[in-house]
Amino acid sequence: MRFLLIFPRFKYPSGDPPLGVAYVAAVLREAGHEVEIFDATFARRPLQALEQQLKRSRYDLIGVSVMTSMLDAVAEVVRICRQYSDAPIVAGGPHATVEPEGTLKIDGVDAVAVGEGESVTADLAAAGGSFADVPGIWYRQDGQIVQNAPAAPISDLDTVPFPARDLLDMQQYMALWYQLDAVKYGLRGTSVIGSRGCPYNCAYCQPTLRMIFGRQLRRRSPENIVAELEQLKREYNPDGVMWLDDTFLLDNGWMERLCGLLIEADLGIVWGCNVRADVADKDTLALMQRAGLRIVHMGIESASQRILDEVYQKGITIEQVRGAVADAHSLGLKVRGYFMLGAPTETEEELRQTVRLANELPLDDVTFSITTPLPHTHLYEQTQHLIARDFTEFDYYKTPVYETGATVSSRKLDWIKKSAYLQFYLGRKRLWRTVQSVLGVSGIKKMLLKVQRF
Numbered sequence: 001m002r003f004l005l006i007f008p009r010f011k012y013p014s015g016d017p018p019l020g021v022a023y024v025a026a027v028l029r030e031a032g033h034e035v036e037i038f039d040a041t042f043a044r045r046p047l048q049a050l051e052q053q054l055k056r057s058r059y060d061l062i063g064v065s066v067m068t069s070m071l072d073a074v075a076e077v078v079r080i081c082r083q084y085s086d087a088p089i090v091a092g093g094p095h096a097t098v099e100p101e102g103t104l105k106i107d108g109v110d111a112v113a114v115g116e117g118e119s120v121t122a123d124l125a126a127a128g129g130s131f132a133d134v135p136g137i138w139y140r141q142d143g144q145i146v147q148n149a150p151a152a153p154i155s156d157l158d159t160v161p162f163p164a165r166d167l168l169d170m171q172q173y174m175a176l177w178y179q180l181d182a183v184k185y186g187l188r189g190t191s192v193i194g195s196r197g198c199p200y201n202c203a204y205c206q207p208t209l210r211m212i213f214g215r216q217l218r219r220r221s222p223e224n225i226v227a228e229l230e231q232l233k234r235e236y237n238p239d240g241v242m243w244l245d246d247t248f249l250l251d252n253g254w255m256e257r258l259c260g261l262l263i264e265a266d267l268g269i270v271w272g273c274n275v276r277a278d279v280a281d282k283d284t285l286a287l288m289q290r291a292g293l294r295i296v297h298m299g300i301e302s303a304s305q306r307i308l309d310e311v312y313q314k315g316i317t318i319e320q321v322r323g324a325v326a327d328a329h330s331l332g333l334k335v336r337g338y339f340m341l342g343a344p345t346e347t348e349e350e351l352r353q354t355v356r357l358a359n360e361l362p363l364d365d366v367t368f369s370i371t372t373p374l375p376h377t378h379l380y381e382q383t384q385h386l387i388a389r390d391f392t393e394f395d396y397y398k399t400p401v402y403e404t405g406a407t408v409s410s411r412k413l414d415w416i417k418k419s420a421y422l423q424f425y426l427g428r429k430r431l432w433r434t435v436q437s438v439l440g441v442s443g444i445k446k447m448l449l450k451v452q453r454f
Helices: 019-030 046-056 068-084 094-098 100-104 117-126 170-176 208-213 222-236 252-265 282-290 305-311 318-330 348-360 378-386 410-426 431-437 440-452
Strands: 002-007 034-039 061-065 089-092 111-113 137-141 144-147 189-192 240-243 270-275 293-301 334-341 365-370
Touching: 002 019, 002 046, 019 034, 019 061, 019 117, 034 046, 046 068, 061 068, 061 117, 068 089, 068 094, 089 094, 089 117, 094 100, 094 111, 094 208, 100 111, 100 137, 100 144, 111 117, 170 189, 189 222, 222 252, 252 282, 282 293, 282 318, 293 318, 318 334, 334 348, 334 410, 348 410, 365 410, 410 431
Parallel strands: 002 034, 002 061, 061 089, 089 111, 189 240, 240 270, 270 293, 293 334, 334 365
Antiparallel strands: 111 137, 137 144
16 A cells, blocks of 8 residues: 655644654555655645645555644645545544544544554554554544544554654754754754653643553663664764653663663763653763763743642652752753743742743753643643633644633733743853854754744
8 A cells, every 4th residue: 555644744843853653654664555754844835745746646545643733734734635635534643542533523534543653554554444443443434433442552662663764854854953952052863762651640741641652651672772773873873862752761770771771882872851850860860871861851840839739730849840950950961941831820920930940940941831731631621611712723832722810811921931031041141052052054043943932
């Protein structure tokens, strides 16, 4: 069979390639199918480009990646596919998994792949594109929704081939990648995933992560991970990588084995990862540093313990945050802090406390996003009556979704977010680093991408 996989990112281009789509492509190719990826990230006129591709080539099945923030783009892409191709259209990805019935309502979508795309798509291809009895597939038949049995999570992640990065414009992605810019400006790199799932219960992620990846945290073997890094080094020669795992630091035994192999391989690759403040102990961070760790990304979210406990259900304390950031800083590691602004019931004073905390901590980078209750998370279910926007309007970079009165006004929230960025990056401690970051063509391009989210 011949497949076309579409990643419809029309706005906010970044240096992070769509690894989920690339994994699906790799599985299909390993099974002997022809696969192409249409990645709209860098297309100047994506719909016209897709139209031309569909006119040039015939496909047996079209897969479209669906994220909540891309719903408008998905509808446009499906419209073009239906106009220029008679191939069945299957929607997959995070939003399709947590909102399959709603996704099937998108005009032109024939079926939805629920769960991990690799196994569902492989089974669908083995069935010759027939939807009947394929685990994880929802589809319409005679005006009714047919819900097949759920697909089981992949038990051994080492059996999944490495992402088909060769089907993506990796040179463009690596040129715009900025995950390690706080370590050294101009480092070329890309993203890697070592595990799937998360055992924590944060209100803004769960239970949707479990719906996508299952209840168990699954890890690739350290040997398998190092083999992928060796392939990356041969084919793309990155200076660094960023682990996208939600919870990279939990199993100390696994981490020690991985670090030992990385030190032994001596690939010349530095890296960063996400860590929780309550598990980032100094000794483990020091070991990770010897294996190449240079930056940690930490979800701090808010300076209000009330918001952390009652709204986000984060399970950490402000004191743990201060301790973890201090430990990382004392080792010479860079730290990026992630914050969310505009939680329901959050007061203006609590918002300003968060901005002050971001400036007080020895952070090197920050991200301030708008609190957005993604579909069927605990936060969404608990605050659904306060949401004033449709899913198609969800944009955690710019658009508040809660009704007036649930938190501060949209105008004030936008001002607080923008002033938070200005205070952080133009303050005395960081002004010179900010100036350095925009020197040169590459720095200017990256800054322009970030400004789009401002």
